[in-house]
Amino acid sequence: MSTYTAVTDADREAMLSAIGVEDVEDLFAGIPADLRLDHPLDLPPGAPEQDVYAHLRDLAARNVSTEDELSFLGGGMYDHYVPAIVDMLMSRSEFLTPYTPYQPEVSQGGLQVMFEYQTAISELTALPVANASVYDGPSAVASAGYLARLANGRGRFVVSEGLHPHARETLRTYAHGFGAQITAVPLRDGRTDADAWAAAMDDDTCAAFFQNPNFLGAVEDAETLASAVPDAGVVVGSYDPIALGILRPPGECGVDVCVGEGQPLGNRLDFGGPSFGFFAATEAYLRRMPGRIAGETVDAEGRRGFVLTLQTREQHIRREKATSNICTAQALNALGGVVYLTWLGREGLVELGELLLQRTHYAREALCAIDGVEPLHSQPVIREFAVTLPVPVQEVVERCAEQGVNPGLALPEHDALLVAITELRTRADIDRLAEVVREAVTA
Amino acid sequence: MTTMVAEQQLTVFEKGAPGRRAFVAPALDVPEVDPRALLPDALRRSEPAALPELSEPEIVRHYVNLSKRNFDLDSGFYPLGSCTMKHNPRLHERVAALPGHARLHPLQHPSRAQGALELMWNLERSLAEISGLPHVSLQPSAGSHGELAGVLLSRAYHEARGETRTKVLTPDTAHGTNPATVTMAGMEVVKVGTAPDGGVDVDDLRAKADESVACLMLTNPNTLGIFDANIAEIAHIVHDVGATLYYDGANLNAIMGITRPGDMGFDIVHFNLHKSFTQPHGGGGPGSGPIAVSDRMEPYLMDPRIVRLDDGGFDLRGDSPDSIGRLRGFQGNYGCFVRCYAYIRSLGAEGLRDASATAVLNANYLLARLGDLAPLLPLAHGERCMHEFVLSGAPMKRELGIRTLDLAKRLLDHGFHPPTVYFPLLVDEALLIEPTETETRETLDAFAEAVAEILAEAAEDPEIARTAPHTTPVRRLDEAAAAKRPVIRQAL
Numbered sequence: 007m008s009t010y011t012a013v014t015d016a017d018r019e020a021m022l023s024a025i026g027v028e029d030v031e032d033l034f035a036g037i038p039a040d041l042r043l044d045h046p047l048d049l050p051p052g053a054p055e056q057d058v059y060a061h062l063r064d065l066a067a068r069n070v071s072t073e074d075e076l077s078f079l080g081g082g083m084y085d086h087y088v089p090a091i092v093d094m095l096m097s098r099s100e101f102l103t104p105y106t107p108y109q110p111e112v113s114q115g116g117l118q119v120m121f122e123y124q125t126a127i128s129e130l131t132a133l134p135v136a137n138a139s140v141y142d143g144p145s146a147v148a149s150a151g152y153l154a155r156l157a158n159g160r161g162r163f164v165v166s167e168g169l170h171p172h173a174r175e176t177l178r179t180y181a182h183g184f185g186a187q188i189t190a191v192p193l194r195d196g197r198t199d200a201d202a203w204a205a206a207m208d209d210d211t212c213a214a215f216f217q218n219p220n221f222l223g224a225v226e227d228a229e230t231l232a233s234a235v236p237d238a239g240v241v242v243g244s245y246d247p248i249a250l251g252i253l254r255p256p257g258e259c260g261v262d263v264c265v266g267e268g269q270p271l272g273n274r275l276d277f278g279g280p281s282f283g284f285f286a287a288t289e290a291y292l293r294r295m296p297g298r299i300a301g302e303t304v305d306a307e308g309r310r311g312f313v314l315t316l317q318t319r320e321q322h323i324r325r326e327k328a329t330s331n332i333c334t335a336q337a338l339n340a341l342g343g344v345v346y347l348t349w350l351g352r353e354g355l356v357e358l359g360e361l362l363l364q365r366t367h368y369a370r371e372a373l374c375a376i377d378g379v380e381p382l383h384s385q386p387v388i389r390e391f392a393v394t395l396p397v398p399v400q401e402v403v404e405r406c407a408e409q410g411v412n413p414g415l416a417l418p419e420h421d422a423l424l425v426a427i428t429e430l431r432t433r434a435d436i437d438r439l440a441e442v443v444r445e446a447v448t449a
Numbered sequence: 450m451t452t453m454v455a456e457q458q459l460t461v462f463e464k465g466a467p468g469r470r471a472f473v474a475p476a477l478d479v480p481e482v483d484p485r486a487l488l489p490d491a492l493r494r495s496e497p498a499a500l501p502e503l504s505e506p507e508i509v510r511h512y513v514n515l516s517k518r519n520f521d522l523d524s525g526f527y528p529l530g531s532c533t534m535k536h537n538p539r540l541h542e543r544v545a546a547l548p549g550h551a552r553l554h555p556l557q558h559p560s561r562a563q564g565a566l567e568l569m570w571n572l573e574r575s576l577a578e579i580s581g582l583p584h585v586s587l588q589p590s591a592g593s594h595g596e597l598a599g600v601l602l603s604r605a606y607h608e609a610r611g612e613t614r615t616k617v618l619t620p621d622t623a624h625g626t627n628p629a630t631v632t633m634a635g636m637e638v639v640k641v642g643t644a645p646d647g648g649v650d651v652d653d654l655r656a657k658a659d660e661s662v663a664c665l666m667l668t669n670p671n672t673l674g675i676f677d678a679n680i681a682e683i684a685h686i687v688h689d690v691g692a693t694l695y696y697d698g699a700n701l702n703a704i705m706g707i708t709r710p711g712d713m714g715f716d717i718v719h720f721n722l723h724k725s726f727t728q729p730h731g732g733g734g735p736g737s738g739p740i741a742v743s744d745r746m747e748p749y750l751m752d753p754r755i756v757r758l759d760d761g762g763f764d765l766r767g768d769s770p771d772s773i774g775r776l777r778g779f780q781g782n783y784g785c786f787v788r789c790y791a792y793i794r795s796l797g798a799e800g801l802r803d804a805s806a807t808a809v810l811n812a813n814y815l816l817a818r819l820g821d822l823a824p825l826l827p828l829a830h831g832e833r834c835m836h837e838f839v840l841s842g843a844p845m846k847r848e849l850g851i852r853t854l855d856l857a858k859r860l861l862d863h864g865f866h867p868p869t870v871y872f873p874l875l876v877d878e879a880l881l882i883e884p885t886e887t888e889t890r891e892t893l894d895a896f897a898e899a900v901a902e903i904l905a906e907a908a909e910d911p912e913i914a915r916t917a918p919h920t921t922p923v924r925r926l927d928e929a930a931a932a933k934r935p936v937i938r939q940a941l
Contacts, residue, residue: 018810021810021813030806033809036676036833038680042708047578047579047801049798051797062787063549065565068567069564069565071552074548079554079557083555094509095513099524100524101519105534105733107733108869109867111925116732116733122461136937145777145778172775225488254495255498276784277554278555278780279780279783302937303926303928307453309924311923312926313931320625321625321626322872326638327632331597331629332593333591333625334592335733345512347501351471354470354472364484433479
């Protein structure tokens with residue numbers, strides 16, 4: 007008997023007899039003999055639970071996590087505090103172990119969570135429709151590109167260089183498949199160059215992409231960027247959901263599709279996943295959305311209930327004409343997202359944003375007070391900023407690491423350091439950062 | 450009709466009161482600067498987002514009560530065909546939550562993430578061994594994402610040879626993600642028929658295979674639960690015209706340690722870590738869809754890749770000249786890798802083989818137990834099955850006047866999650882049943898008895914099944930109304 011199975015010798019005998027074969031191997035008679043493995047797989051032998059635990063714990067111990075050092079790493083994922091209720095609810099069997107709610111009568115919990123999540127994302131973005139999640143932020147950007155391509159049939163994406171490099175690379179991979187060209191628009195003083203952006207638009211502009219705050223932490227003038235895109239083109243904004251607590255929402259700026267990385271909303275870092283991507287849009291794109299959408303309806307007795315809806319967009323109905331190939335998305339992670347937003351609440355999300363704004367400003371000033379350290383750009387920042395250094399950035403990162411501080415993400419192409427602040431990084435932590443960076447650049 | 454809304458059906462947006470809260474913000478510990486000097490009004494939100502306002506006890510009660518309106522694998526049998534709803538070991542949740550895994554930043558320097566890279570390397574090697582294909586990328590986020598990787602890889606492979614191939618062949622039994630993926634990758638779907646024995650119609654394949662074909666996407670065993678014994682010939686036909694052969698790993702749970710896609714001639718395989726390798730399904734994700742490929746496909750694999758250094762350490766490299774690029778952020782769903790690696794280490798080679806053998810045993814046993822009902826619910830093809838099987842409800846519909854949907858809904862009243870219904874599409878009134886290896890014989894017996902009882906009951910009074918379920922939190926829901934006038938968010 008292997009781990010997690012229940013068939014005893016007596017069971018097996020009775021079962022084989024019911025089937026009418028002598029041996030379990032007879033059940034594989036349909037596989038041609040020359041294709042059957044004649045030796046065991048070359049894998050380590052199975053092990054008791056305690057040994058596997060010890061092995062996985064040893065591997066974990068060889069990573070330097072945000073509990074092991076003072077970390078200012080960001081660049082798309084952020085070390086926020088994850089409240090205990092998020093862990094507790096995400097680990098409940100009833101949310102953890104079902105699959106996609108194909109039987110709505112016994113899936114009202116999961117479906118209502120999706121509906122609430124969609125409402126929260128819609129509120130956050132000020133856009134009327136949201137789906138129940140996609141894989142992550144960068145793939146959400148690429149999915150928005152596919153939506154635009156199917157919507158207007160045009161062939162060119164205009165992409166700000168302030169969009170996260172992973173999102174730009176993912177978009178490029180997808181676009182090579184479904185057929186779209188990419189025109190990159192550079193940054194000027196940290197923000198998307200509005201003149202170059204406007205000049206890049208033409209009759210073939212399918213969609214235009216920017217990120218807010220952008221990869222260098224700068225707050226973009228979303229309204230100006232959106233207004234430069236021709237009417238038929240789709241304006242895609244990739245937003246940081248925490249910044250949306252205080253930032254003017256994309257729905258008020260002319261953005262047609264707002265996507266983003268959901269990890270900051272109550273999801274672990276997990277070395278990059280699983281988290282979730284959020285996806286919201288104007289009403290016009292409702293029937294072109296990718297992925298699952300929960301909708302409200304009534305049951306046979308007139309009671310409120312929820313179902314997966316608008317499924318004629320989806321791969322299992324529409325097949326090659328589907329709006330996306332996505333099937334399994336990130337339901338559990340989206341649950342974490344909506345529980346986190348509920349825990350923060352209406353005022354809490356604003357308070358968190360204002361706190362980050364103040365601490366980030368303090369950190370930027372503290373670092374720029376060091377001789378030779380300069381802001382990379384002069385734009386407003388909310389939770390992340392970049393500074394240039396008088397010595398190679400990788401050397402600074404290494405020297406800081408020796409002091410137990412991870413000062414942020416090295417951006418060698420700018421000779422800059424990208425520094426992220428969360429509510430877990432206190433004034434004392436920031437002062438410590440400034441101290442070790444000062445030592446590192448003057449060493 | 451006015452919708453009736455009971456207390457337990459109120460959304461979180463309809464609960465709480467202004468001013469209530471759970472979150473206590475950390476103190477402002479830096480000198481305060483005028484916030485409008487830091488972020489001018491023109492860039493600011495004028496009104497807070499209308500998020501709920503609840504105390505922590507209210508939030509807990511709301512979501513715990515919602516959870517009780519879900520059926521889940523931990524509570525009962527969930528024989529959802531093609532989804533492999535096997536037990537989710539709790540060790541996996543414990544190890545995934547260790548801070549060294551859970552709080553590891555994805556942009557941590559590789560030299561300080563050696564444990565994670567070693568884990569991923571070991572998982573890659575294990576998946577390569579299980580599939581018989583030497584090169585692995587863990588990056589895709591789910592099966593359909595792995596499919597997209599595979600089709601883009603095929604495309605890159607042909608492009609590198611100066612060929613433009615536009616067609617991808619898929620069997621008419623294929624999962625909907627296959628054709629949807631093909632279109633996303635900018636290619637055209639061509640369907641291949643199914644032979645009377647349930648396998649690929651080899652003559653039809655031969656007629657359609659030519660030098661415009663980039664790839665054939667196949668599941669083996671297929672969605673009928675049948676191993677296609679002609680696979681070597683199929684591979685030969687496909688490779689003969691220079692196309693690649695893609696293995697949809699949705700049904701890998703039937704063959705681990707028994708036969709390998711690489712040995713069958715496949716060039717690309719995707720795995721569903723949330724199916725064969727116990728990643729919990731989460732109510733619809735997260736999943737994870739790594740791919741394994743043959744030598745000739747290797748140059749086009751996604752970046753970044755894990756490499757083993759001469760000193761035994763590991764690094765991430767993102768500079769392969771012919772790579773198709775990236776399909777998502779960072780390194781993939783690492784939390785899933787931790788769980789699935791723990792599973793492979795727990796079972797080892799012998800345990801994995803036993804898992805597949807038991808999955809096939811359980812499926813055939815359940816099929817045998819349902820054998821008495823064959824006049825009403827016949828097996829769609831063949832006599833036996835691999836890890837899952839398809840019954841047709843067409844005679845039941847004709848004789849008893851209840852549809853597969855009615856049987857499925859009545860199973861809910863018996864405490865079972867129904868099988869996958871109305872898939873595969875080519876079987877009339879299909880029921881696709883996959884019990885998995887982690888169920889007991891007693892559970893399989895109870896399920897078979899429930900089906901028999903429902904059919905006997907329907908012979909007396911079909912109306913009971915037609916109006917089922919009767920004992921669930923809600924009755925049948927009006928899906929047409931939901932789609933006609935979509936309400937997809939709370940009006941506030």
